[in-house]
Amino acid sequence: MVDEAAHEAATAQVISAVFGEFGVANLAGDLPLFVNTTRAFLVGDIPLPxxxxRLVIEVLEHVLLDAEVLAGIVALKRAGYRIAADDWDGTRSRDGLLPLCDVVKIDLSAVGHAALPGLIADARRLSPGVSVCVERVETAEDAGLAEAAGAVLLQGFYLDRPQTRTTRTLTASEVTCLRLLGALASEADTGELVRLVSSDPGLAMQVLRMAASPAGVGRPVASVSQAVVLLGPRKLGSWLVLVLLGGASRASREHVVAVLARAGACALLSPSSRDAAFTAGLLSAALELLGGEPADVMRDSGADPAIADAVLRGGGPVGAALQAVIAHERNDPAAALSTTHDPYTVSRAVLQAVVGARAVAEAMSDER
Known part of the structure; x- marks a missing residue:
């Protein structure tokens, strides 16, 4: 059973943080924000920004669509808000909502492939011109089916994760970047970091250039050693992942932000080991990016056993933070609760990290 009061409180806190503390533009750029809402928001008991x-109001599947709620939705539409039906599965009791919707969201994992075309047709019959968004699109087959059935919006891991490349051999520079990330996560001394950077002349030149750029320290740098010290572990680690992203997949700005936000949120949730947690977040993203067997890739990184355990199995405080952040990315509060972190704390950490990630991505993108 849904705890409506807890859901309303959590939603209000997140909306307050997004619009007051963090700022919509800092989090979403020029993209709209989809916000899950409960009855109290829809009928006006709790005000919306x-x-x-900037907002698309999602009507959750468990909300009772009585006359008061439907009237509230009509009022929101008149005020200019867009409305989305969340997790629509063709339940007849929700038919009255569809004509008020701009977007209908269908969870592919819940309804199955066979039912999807019929559900999209039903949605269009009830609300001609509505945009259909298919959620939980995790494979190329899922995406092809959804598009063939008429979906105009897709949501899922297939879209925002690089495709796994299990047969590709890592280049020398990628191996060096991975080993540097492992050394940073293991809090290696400066001498070891300098040795690794210097082992790849091309990478060494890029590190010198990065350090001297406005995104680094903004002044000439005399040596690799000085560059490593001036950049510090977080900036160096962030830049190494940007090198991997640029070289391997030409990732979008939004994917770069997602990677850096994962790392930043891990650090915020691990106050006693911020730098190690930040780099563990970067390493986990690097594993997804580089493909192959995670244990093999982690072994290539040379990270110490505690960091490897955190990244591969969620071990220790750093691993718990990483698992909680990944659960948030997957919209899986139950998985977040299985760690030592409550979903709202994780959500706030991710929001705060997104702001910093956008600033870093914009500052560093020209140096890739």
Missing amino acids: DDPE
Whole structure:
């Protein structure tokens, strides 16, 4: 059974943080924000931010669509808000909502492939012109089916994760970047970091250039050693992942932000080992990016056993933080609760990390 009061409190806290503390533009750029809402928001008992152009109001599947709720949704539409039906599965009791919707979201994992075309057709019959968003799109087959059935929006891991490349051999520079990330996560001394950077002349030149750029220290740097010290572990680690992203997949700015936000949120949730947690977050993203067997890739990184355990199995405080952040990315609060972190704390950490990640990505993108 849904705890409506707890859901309302959590939603209110997140909305307050997004619009007050963090700022919509810092988190989403010029993209709209989809916000899950409960009855109290829909009927006006709890106010929504007066920014209808930036919000899409999602009506959750468990909300009872009585006359008061439907009237509230009509009022929100008149105020300029867009409305989305969340997890629509063709339940007849929700038919009255569809004509009020701009977007209908269908969870592919819940309804199955066979039912999807019929559900999309039903949605269009009830609300001609509605945009259909298919969620939990995790494979190329899922994406092809959804598009063939008429979906215009897709949501899922297939879209925002690089495709695994299990047969590709890592280049020498990628191996060096991975080993540097492992050394940073293991809090290796400066001498070891300098040795690894210097082992790849091309990478060494890029580190010198990065350190001297406005995104680094903004002044000439005399040596690799000085560059490593001036950049510090977080900036160096962030830049190494940007090198991997640029070289392997030409990732979008949003993917770069997602990677850096994962690392930043891990650090915020691990106050006693921030740098190690930050780099563990970067390493976990590197494993996804590089493909192959995770244990083999982690072994190539040379990270110490505690960090490897945190990244591969969620061991220790750093691993718990990483698992909680990944659960948030997957919209899986139950998995987050299985760690030592409550979903709201994780959500706030991710929001705060996104702000910093956007700033870093914008500052560093020209140096890739």
